[in-house]
Amino acid sequence: xxxxEQSPQNLTAQEGEFITINCSYSVGISALHxxxxxxxxGIVSLFMLSSGKKKHGRLIATINIQEKHSSxxxxxxHPRDSAVYICAVRxxxxxxxxxxxxxxxxxxxx
Amino acid sequence: xxxxTQTPSHQVTQMGQEVILRCVPISNHLYFYWxxxxxxxxxxxxxxxxxxxxxxxxxxxxxxFSVERPDGSNFTLKIRSTKLEDSAMYFCASSAARDxxxxxxxxxxxxxxxx
Numbered sequence: 058x059x060x061x062e063q064s065p066q067n068l069t070a071q072e073g074e075f076i077t078i079n080c081s082y083s084v085g086i087s088a089l090h091x092x093x094x095x096x097x098x099g100i101v102s103l104f105m106l107s108s109g110k111k112k113h114g115r116l117i118a119t120i121n122i123q124e125k126h127s128s129x130x131x132x133x134x135h136p137r138d139s140a141v142y143i144c145a146v147r148x149x150x151x152x153x154x155x156x157x158x159x160x161x162x163x164x165x166x167x
Numbered sequence: 168x169x170x171x172t173q174t175p176s177h178q179v180t181q182m183g184q185e186v187i188l189r190c191v192p193i194s195n196h197l198y199f200y201w202x203x204x205x206x207x208x209x210x211x212x213x214x215x216x217x218x219x220x221x222x223x224x225x226x227x228x229x230x231x232f233s234v235e236r237p238d239g240s241n242f243t244l245k246i247r248s249t250k251l252e253d254s255a256m257y258f259c260a261s262s263a264a265r266d267x268x269x270x271x272x273x274x275x276x277x278x279x280x281x282x
Contacts, residue, residue: 088266090270090271091270092210092270092273094210098204098256098275098276098278099273099275100210100258100273100276102260102271102272102273103270104268104270105266105267105268105270105271107266111268143209145210152223153198153200153212153215153217153222153223153265154215154223155212156212157209157210157211157212158209159208159209160209
């Protein structure tokens with residue numbers, strides 16, 4: 058079983074700030090998933106990556122396989138980015154089971 | 168934009184009763200998943216389904232749970248005899264491939280309350 062740690066647990070930012078959320082895991086992985094959970098509970102998948110960096114709009118996800126670490130960056134943050142951001146990792150290549158972190162609760166203040 | 172649809176949005180059931188949670192995945196997706204989230208806790212993987220069979224299941228997914236794709240469009244999760252600790256939000260998700268750039272598409276969830 059993979060232990061997934063996220064930091065910080067809670068984050069408050071001013072609108073426009075650059076935000077970084079971190080995810081560390083204990084065992085080698087085949088994929089890492091970043092998700093966003095809205096205040097109403099709905100989940101949106103942001104990225105799935107196994108190496109390097111991905112960008113979509115104002116969101117950037119990076120992963121360092123050697124250091125067992127991933128970061129999610131939000132540029133020019135906006136109040137609508139307020140949500141819980143969750144990191145999840147998948148172990149062996151043939152598997153489907155993701156292990157989830159507890160999430161980082163982000164509040165962006167106007 | 169295509170959606171994963173889950174019904175009902177909220178279900179209350181008595182302990183010991185059977186419940187069926189329903190999901191309609193995106194039509195051209197091949198991989199289907201169920202997750203649960205107990206209030207205030209992490210999301211947990213329950214089961215993945217591909218090619219009309221379970222491809223992987225977690226320790227949570229014991230004999231009380233089963234999944235089916237009865238008609239090529241619906242994907243159901245059945246809990247045979249519900250317990251209080253089954254109270255949670257259950258999310259269905261689907262994906263076109265096991266590894267997809269943007270991950271999976273999630274439904275909006277079914278909140279199950281066992282009383």
